[in-house]
Amino acid sequence: MTRKNPGSAAHSDLPTAAARSRKSHVSEKAGRFTESVIREMTRQAQQYGAINLAQGFPNFPAPAEIKQAAQAAIAADVNQYAITWGAKSLRDAIARQAKIWQHLEVNPETNVTVCCGSTETMIASLLAVTNPGDEVIIFEPFYENYGPDTILSGAQPRFVKLRPPAEGTGEWTFDPQELRSAFNPHTKAIILNTPNNPTGKVFTQSELELIRDLCVEFDALAITDEIYEHILYDGAKHISIARLDGMGDRSITINGMSKTYSVTGWRVGWAIAPAPLTHAIRKVHDFLTVGAPAPLQEAAAAALSLPENYYVQLADGYRRRRDLLYESLVTAGFSAYRPRGAYYIMTDIRGFGFSSDIEFAKHLVKDIGVAAVPGSSFYADPQSGSRQVRFAFCKTEATLAEAAQRLLRLAH
Numbered sequence: 001m002t003r004k005n006p007g008s009a010a011h012s013d014l015p016t017a018a019a020r021s022r023k024s025h026v027s028e029k030a031g032r033f034t035e036s037v038i039r040e041m042t043r044q045a046q047q048y049g050a051i052n053l054a055q056g057f058p059n060f061p062a063p064a065e066i067k068q069a070a071q072a073a074i075a076a077d078v079n080q081y082a083i084t085w086g087a088k089s090l091r092d093a094i095a096r097q098a099k100i101w102q103h104l105e106v107n108p109e110t111n112v113t114v115c116c117g118s119t120e121t122m123i124a125s126l127l128a129v130t131n132p133g134d135e136v137i138i139f140e141p142f143y144e145n146y147g148p149d150t151i152l153s154g155a156q157p158r159f160v161k162l163r164p165p166a167e168g169t170g171e172w173t174f175d176p177q178e179l180r181s182a183f184n185p186h187t188k189a190i191i192l193n194t195p196n197n198p199t200g201k202v203f204t205q206s207e208l209e210l211i212r213d214l215c216v217e218f219d220a221l222a223i224t225d226e227i228y229e230h231i232l233y234d235g236a237k238h239i240s241i242a243r244l245d246g247m248g249d250r251s252i253t254i255n256g257m258s259k260t261y262s263v264t265g266w267r268v269g270w271a272i273a274p275a276p277l278t279h280a281i282r283k284v285h286d287f288l289t290v291g292a293p294a295p296l297q298e299a300a301a302a303a304l305s306l307p308e309n310y311y312v313q314l315a316d317g318y319r320r321r322r323d324l325l326y327e328s329l330v331t332a333g334f335s336a337y338r339p340r341g342a343y344y345i346m347t348d349i350r351g352f353g354f355s356s357d358i359e360f361a362k363h364l365v366k367d368i369g370v371a372a373v374p375g376s377s378f379y380a381d382p383q384s385g386s387r388q389v390r391f392a393f394c395k396t397e398a399t400l401a402e403a404a405q406r407l408l409r410l411a412h
């Protein structure tokens with residue numbers, strides 16, 4: 001093979017400079033989405049010394065037991081590649097807990113793939129099941145990764161609106177007719193996120209049954225992001241759509257360590273799926289990342305063995321934080337939607353008279369000292385979210401109290 005040296009005379013036979021400069025070195029796909037606004041807001045929080053209520057990561061410690069398990073695994077030299085689709089100890093723990101929590105029958109040898117966070121699990125799943133031109137239904141507002149995920153996998157997103165309650169305390173809902181008309185013979189899958197980011201909605205049994213009926217009628221898959229499974233309030237119950245009749249062989253259930261165990265930096269997540277889909281997801285995952293961090297998979301297995309009381313305390317701690325932030329937002333003049341799950345509060349900012357969510361979020365981070373996420377980043381058409389801003393409350397009560405003080409300046 002011969003290679004031209006960039007400095008050699010061989011360059012004289014290259015096309016003219018004008019022709020040469022017209023070739024884009026950036027892919028058409030990468031050009032179709034922007035950087036994450038959520039992660040950008042974290043950088044701005046650092047720049048302005050603001051309290052970061054933008055990105056969903058806790059600022060309090062992870063459970064001591066699981067940190068010790070991670071340290072022990074490293075000390076025991078679990079430091080090389082794990083099995084591509086996940087350490088056996090972790091897959092066994094995932095299967096065991098899926099049975100206990102959601103009554104799912106999961107074979108750890110054929111139904112589980114461990115990936116680098118649920119982020120990789122989602123894109124690996126989409127790459128494993130979609131062909132160019134396939135349609136994927138997404139409820140909006142949506143967690144911003146789903147947009148680029150569909151673009152990267154070549155699928156065509158179709159958005160169905162979740163509508164806010166008239167009063168702050170009601171439920172976000174969708175119009176069943178609008179959902180039905182989004183399904184068609186090209187529909188490959190629907191992405192569900194319950195409990196939901198950013199709305200805090202927890203899909204009910206009857207909503208899931210309606211979605212199930214459409215999936216069966218149109219032979220579509222449900223890809224469900226259940227990363228906030230254990231963060232529920234006011235008696236809300238989490239239901240995996242995979243456990244409904246008819247969904248066992250058409251569901252990919254995604255979950256992970258990040259939120260339940262306050263370790264967003266560990267990057268361990270997983271998919272539970274029927275064997276043929278698991279086979280495809282495992283292949284894609286292998287060539288994307290080979291595997292998730294080996295010692296942290298051992299720690300994840302230990303985490304999944306924490307007693308039931310851990311989850312009770314987790315949800316209770318978040319309920320207190322939710323109430324704290326909700327009250328502060330209302331006092332500061334926001335219309336806020338009280339979430340029933342996950343750890344975000346979506347707000348309506350119309351009362352403040354700003355021209356857009358972007359302008360408002362800029363003011364918040366620079367002048368008020370609190371970072372939040374502009375609502376537009378959760379919608380395909382930015383205009384739809386231009387009157388909304390999302391706050392995260394996965395922070396210590398002291399941090400939330402300080403944020404409350406700062407937000408009061410908005411009222412003056």
Ligand SMILES: Cc1ncc(COP(=O)(O)O)c(C=O)c1O
Binds near residue numbers: 056116118119
């Ligand atoms: C709905 C949802 N899915 C996935 C993630 C990311 O999860 P992971 O850290 O497992 O990649 C987040 C993080 O905020 C999220 O809100």
